[in-house]
Amino acid sequence: MTRLDVRDIPPVDRHPTIHDAFDDLAPGETLTIVNDHEPKPLFYEFQAEVDQFDADDYEVERVAADEFVARFPKGDA
DSSP states (O other), rough: OOOEOOOOSSSHHHHHHHHHHHSSTTTTTTEEESSSOOOOHHHHHHHHOOTTBBBGOEEEEEEETTEEEEEBBBOOO
């Protein structure tokens, strides 16, 4: 599992950083990101653009008001 805390990354750089980290995963691995808001736009972006994103196994948990932990699993597609 790869964990990436993006809260200190400038917002304009977050999605490219997350995509790069996801691309580096092997099929069957999961990218866990920590964000300061629920990453719904990122989920929809992955769902539309990333064939290997396993949207069915995506999970997000609100840990605190400014801390969301989301799991982006990589499938075989």
